[in-house]
Amino acid sequence: MCGYQGWFRAEGDGSGGGWQHYSERGTLTAATIHPDLWPDVSEYEKTYPTSLTNKNGSVARVFSSVDQSTTDLHFKWMQQYGIDGVFVQRFFGGLRTAESRKKSRVVLENAIKSSQKYGRAISVMYDLSGLRDHGEDCSVIIQDWKKLVDELKITSQPTNNYLYHKGKPLVVHLGIGFS
Numbered sequence: 102m103c104g105y106q107g108w109f110r111a112e113g114d115g116s117g118g119g120w121q122h123y124s125e126r127g128t129l130t131a132a133t134i135h136p137d138l139w140p141d142v143s144e145y146e147k148t149y150p151t152s153l154t155n156k157n158g159s160v161a162r163v164f165s166s167v168d169q170s171t172t173d174l175h176f177k178w179m180q181q182y183g184i185d186g187v188f189v190q191r192f193f194g195g196l197r198t199a200e201s202r203k204k205s206r207v208v209l210e211n212a213i214k215s216s217q218k219y220g221r222a223i224s225v226m227y228d229l230s231g232l233r234d235h236g237e238d239c240s241v242i243i244q245d246w247k248k249l250v251d252e253l254k255i256t257s258q259p260t261n262n263y264l265y266h267k268g269k270p271l272v273v274h275l276g277i278g279f280s
Contacts (some may be wrong), residue, residue, distance in 0.1 A: 143165045148164055172212055191245060196227075220262070227274050230274070250270075
């Protein structure tokens with residue numbers, strides 16, 4: 102099993118997230134570039150042009166995590182290389198408001214579709230590292246999980262690849278004990 106963050110966004114992908122996780126701030130330039138390594142996008146069905154250029158002078162392109170074809174490719178690779186599935190991260194910061202929960206659900210919805218298509222397991226992982234030191238509890242996680250079960254039917258899809266342990270849906274928590 103792997104963690105699946107789905108945090109990359111690109112201008113023009115429809116998310117309104119700009120160059121999220123590619124750029125430290127605002128526009129994507131050589132001065133603001135953020136990723137640890139540049140992705141090889143040669144196998145991606147859909148990519149997004151940047152203002153950067155490759156060594157050969159061509160436009161540098163990136164993928165977006167909100168694009169279903171991106172998620173499909175990732176799950177195809179998992180199938181090809183024997184990775185059983187993913188823990189799809191739901192970041193605490195993205196759960197604070199109904200609007201941000203809805204936006205962050207796109208990656209999860211894509212992952213559900215791709216898990217079914219490629220026969221990979223899936224489970225939700227709540228990342229608590231964004232929890233504030235004071236004045237905030239984890240009640241939004243309970244609200245989010247209820248919506249995923251009641252509205253998205255995450256644990257009762259027609260082709261259910263959701264992970265269970267001892268008959269109950271497996272939900273993972275990351276970041277317990279962070280400040």
